[in-house]
Amino acid sequence: MIDKVLAHIEANKDAHVSRLNDLLRIPSISTDADHKADMSKAADWVRKLFTDCGIAAEIVETPGHPCVIAEAGPADGPAVLIYGHYDVQPTGDLSLWSSPAFEPTVRDGAIYARGSADDKGQVLTHLFAAEAWMKVAGDLPVRVKFVVEGEEEIGSPNLEKVIRDHRDRLACDYVALSDTPQFDHDTPAITYGTKGMIYKELFITGPKQNLHSGSFGGTLTNPGNALAAIVASLRDGDNRVTIPGFYDNVRDLTNDERAAIKKLPFDEDGYRQSIDVPSLEGERGFSTLERKWARPTLDVNGMIGGFTDEGASTVIPAKMSGKMSMRIVPDQDPERISEAFDAAVRAACPPGVKLEIKTHASCSAYLGELDSPGMKAASAAIEAGFGKAPVFIREGGSLPILPLFKDVLGADSLMLGFCTPDCNAHGPDEYFRIDDLHRGTKTSACFMNLLAGAK
């Protein structure tokens, strides 16, 4: 039967591209309140894909954006929950895009559009695979539950309640998802660990309005200088975070992990060139991949305040704000790090200004098992779909839902990465290779098949 399913997928390659493009045209930007209607539209698009091929699906409303839940396959045997998200990041400066962010454009065998890789293109591999099974076999080979949410890019504030509310219905042995990259263009990968994340925004308020920097300079604290002082105080010259207690619970890489990382075909200079920086930098004492996957970081995400137009206006800014986020690793506790951050920021804030700290998002890191039956099925499926065994890697990005699934459903997550690492997720010119859409779809079809015998 799997051969027929794969043949069906092969025969529908062009249709899959065209249907992915339909979804990509919906600007489902979850960070932006103006796109509320697009969120519903995208959720409905996903629901319809399920119901059109005979998979029971429903839209679960939340206080934020809706979530699509679906289910099919035999009730006995193992169960897998396939997770993905239909929301996307903002576009950023549109002038940096080679083609419009929400008009999918094919160049050099890849689809360029916001969300093509993160995560619409990747989640559709699983939906197209399920659809192929339904059309060819009338059912799935294994019990599959689907959760496709609309709030991943804002930290999944309502997913926990949805999962808890539907805990019995969503019970599973594994969670599978594709929201991570391959290791490189020729090396498929399974990711077994992600970083956690804490996103903060600082609002610094000084005088009631912008003041003349000559007439008032030297008499009050400048919110711009204050923000710079605070941000700079959070890291030292070795790029280590200076927040007291920050490294207390950081789990060190094992010797096996360090050895495995060293063996990976990582092209350090190619990576440097791909992001076009003069040199790679980071915490002293660790290699680039070690820092990327297993060391906590603290980054400015944005700062704004004062006079930012063309020219030279001599003001002392009334306000200044800065967004920054920390990526944390096992076993740092987000709650504890969040509090330590706030305390460090307050301690570093000079007198004479008001400081407000907002926490936008917070989640734990995740580290899964490498030798479970589910992991073996996932690995064999990738080998079937891509013609090459995957490497096992970790990821610097955060998937807040992994610790949540572990906690509520008791299930480890299998992260089958189908996009390329330079896919420009969150940046301009995000893309997903058409080949990877097809190989991913075949992988998912095989994975369902292999998992059926894996318990």
Add this chain to the structure above:
Amino acid sequence: MIDKVLAHIEANKDAHVSRLNDLLRIPSISTDADHKADMSKAADWVRKLFTDCGIAAEIVETPGHPCVIAEAGPADGPAVLIYGHYDVQPTGDLSLWSSPAFEPTVRDGAIYARGSADDKGQVLTHLFAAEAWMKVAGDLPVRVKFVVEGEEEIGSPNLEKVIRDHRDRLACDYVALSDTPQFDHDTPAITYGTKGMIYKELFITGPKQNLHSGSFGGTLTNPGNALAAIVASLRDGDNRVTIPGFYDNVRDLTNDERAAIKKLPFDEDGYRQSIDVPSLEGERGFSTLERKWARPTLDVNGMIGGFTDEGASTVIPAKMSGKMSMRIVPDQDPERISEAFDAAVRAACPPGVKLEIKTHASCSAYLGELDSPGMKAASAAIEAGFGKAPVFIREGGSLPILPLFKDVLGADSLMLGFCTPDCNAHGPDEYFRIDDLHRGTKTSACFMNLLAGAK
């Protein structure tokens, strides 16, 4: 004759307000290339005021915005050059204005509009005074040369050439101008010193585009963290500038000056409340007025980069830029401080990013004589116009043209301040009191009269 001139001014009070409003309606923002036509319009408005009352005037074109030069009065006896500017600062966030910035609105006896105090309202006092003399007496009582430029708010890049080109024609014993405030609402003032200014902009470039802070965090220098580190490194915890050699040539206040400052009716808490900050802060070891008038400062004027919209986008910014300016005092050399700043910024910039430094403006501080005949005439004129003798103060703002006049024309500058110190120059709701417009006009008329006998 002076009585008739003052009576004429009194009779034209309303007309003066109405004509000032005409000029205020022209959005002559010199920092903004889009307002090129408004600059010509404002210059022409000023020229016409002169020629309509019989004062020879011409518009001198420059590579930037035009300058109006005019001249009248007897050829013998002392000569004074009256300087002012018709250009204004940008409006900043218009939502912070109580009424539109370029629709002058009268509230509580004051005209609210961008440029009302800085400097259109103040420069018009002198033009209205000259006009009154022309209309009543058919000539001015003393030789007066006028220079009204359009580039003060961008550091007067072309004024030096204009002054040098017209050096003989503009020869004078004193320069007089009104571009500084009174000491407080009830205390007129003559300013005898200003700070110099150096305005810099830093451009920090990291990766070729915004990157996912998870996938790439820890592997490259973040331009936001880099900017914060640079800015923070420029001052220490005592609010002293850390640039090597920065304080080398700072002229200390004399004991007389410190004593005079202490005697001024300065309401420290009233000042704090007027700008609405929790506490006044600045360089340790100096009083608020000492810091404001005689100690150099370094302020952030604006910073921008990365994700600055609503919400939480996890990017490492590709670029970050920061505008900052230093106010310098006698005898700091702008050239030397500018170079020291650049060197300190380069030294503080972490590896892994590209740094570009742009100098927008640079000028020296100025300190004039307190007991010259011109200063005495100015003081007596204010006493006549305001009914109260002025105090002698310094100013934290910069008037780049004062050292220029001293250098090219050999003339000291007399700064007769007619606006109030909380006039919101450069901020929203800039205003100029109608009373001060009239008192300033009378003062200027008396000043011309008194100066005629002052050589």
